[in-house]
Amino acid sequence: MYKKxxxxxxxxxxxxxxxxxxxxxxxxxxxxIKIDSKGPVLFKQIRTGRYGKEFTLYKFRSMTSxxxxxxxxxxxxxxxxxxxxxxxxxxxxxxxxxxxxxxxSFIGPRPWIVDYAKLYTKHQRKRLNVLPGITGLAQCxxxxxxxxxxxxxxxxxxVNNMSLKLDIYIFIKTILSVIKKEGFSNxxxxxxxxxxxxxxxxxxxxxxxxxxxxxxxxxxxxxxxKINKKDEKVLVGSGV
Numbered sequence: 319m320y321k322k323x324x325x326x327x328x329x330x331x332x333x334x335x336x337x338x339x340x341x342x343x344x345x346x347x348x349x350x351i352k353i354d355s356k357g358p359v360l361f362k363q364i365r366t367g368r369y370g371k372e373f374t375l376y377k378f379r380s381m382t383s384x385x386x387x388x389x390x391x392x393x394x395x396x397x398x399x400x401x402x403x404x405x406x407x408x409x410x411x412x413x414x415x416x417x418x419x420x421x422x423s424f425i426g427p428r429p430w431i432v433d434y435a436k437l438y439t440k441h442q443r444k445r446l447n448v449l450p451g452i453t454g455l456a457q458c459x460x461x462x463x464x465x466x467x468x469x470x471x472x473x474x475x476x477v478n479n480m481s482l483k484l485d486i487y488i489f490i491k492t493i494l495s496v497i498k499k500e501g502f503s504n505x506x507x508x509x510x511x512x513x514x515x516x517x518x519x520x521x522x523x524x525x526x527x528x529x530x531x532x533x534x535x536x537x538x539x540x541x542x543x544k545i546n547k548k549d550e551k552v553l554v555g556s557g558v
Contacts, residue, residue: 320481320482321480321481324482325423325480325482325485326420326423326449329417329423329424329449330417330418332424333414333417333418333424334418336414337414337415337418340411340414343408343411344411344412347378347399347403347408347411348378350399351378351379351397351399351400354397354398354399354400355382355383355397355399356382356383357379357382357383358379358383359378359379360376360377360378360379360412361376361377361378361379361380361381361409362374362375362376362377363375363377363431364431364432365429365430365431365432365450366429366430366431366432366434366435366446366450367421367422367429367446367449367450368446368447368448368449368450369446369447370435370443370446372432373416373419373421373422373429374421375413375416375421375422375429376412376413376415376416377409377410377412377413378403378408378409378411378412379397379400379409380396380397380399380400380401380403380404380409381394381395381396381397381400382395382396382397387506387509390506390507390510393505393506393507394505394506406496407496410452413452417452420449421449421450422449422450422451422452423448423449423450423451423452424451424452424453424485424489425451425452425453425454425485425488425489426448426449426450426451426454426476427445427446427448427450427451427454427456427473427476427477428450428451428453428454428456428457428473429450431509433513434512434513434516437513437516437517437519437520438470438516439519439523441474442470442471442474444474444477444478445470445473445474445476445477447477448476448477448480453488453489453492454473454476454488455472455473455475455476455484455488456468456469456470456472456473456476457492457495458488458491458492458494458495459472459491465512465515466512466515466516467515467519476488
């Protein structure tokens with residue numbers, strides 16, 4: 319019941335209440351961002367959601383508008399306000415709107431850029447079976463201090479064991495992680511490194527699958543050849 323309806327209803331109610339309470343904070347952060355640097359208040363990016371459906375994720379902009387995600391020769395150009403809102407996770411607040419829209423949940427696997435999902439194994443794709451969240455089991459289990467494979471496996475464990483009790487546990491652990499400022503936000507260099515790890519995994523899986531196919535084809539071919547040889551012996555023995 320909780321997985322099908324309860325979680326979504328609870329998310330919607332909590333998101334609306336939080337929006338009504340936090341709108342002054344949202345407004346103040348928006349003004350500080352505009353004063354601190356040129357560019358839009360919100361950072362928007364396409365992410366992978368439930369069942370692989372793509373959606374636009376909203377965050378407060380914490381970097382300069384000139385920051386190039388694909389330029390790995392330079393580090394992220396984080397603004398003064400950006401450093402603060404990233405450390406306190408306040409940059410995630412606009413995702414309240416994603417929750418109200420039904421793109422996200424408060425708790426679930428983090429929605430990553432679409433490049434990640436393209437490289438998942440069949441087992442890893444299970445992390446897409448639920449709505450992505452602002453926080454999740456992987457984040458409160460070490461956040462970005464875990465390697466990408468471990469984080470995906472933890473997310474899959476969450477999907478397999480999702481419950482109200484587990485969500486409450488994750489919520490409490492997340493608050494403690496934010497207070498302790500443990501492992502906040504991945505840099506673009508870390509993201510590209512994670513993508514390299516997944517690409518290497520993908521290459522190994524493709525090689526493994528191709529090897530199995532070749533072995534299977536070879537086995538079938540050998541079986542057919544054996545049958546043909548038996549048939550030839552029978553024909554020769556019968557005097558045909």
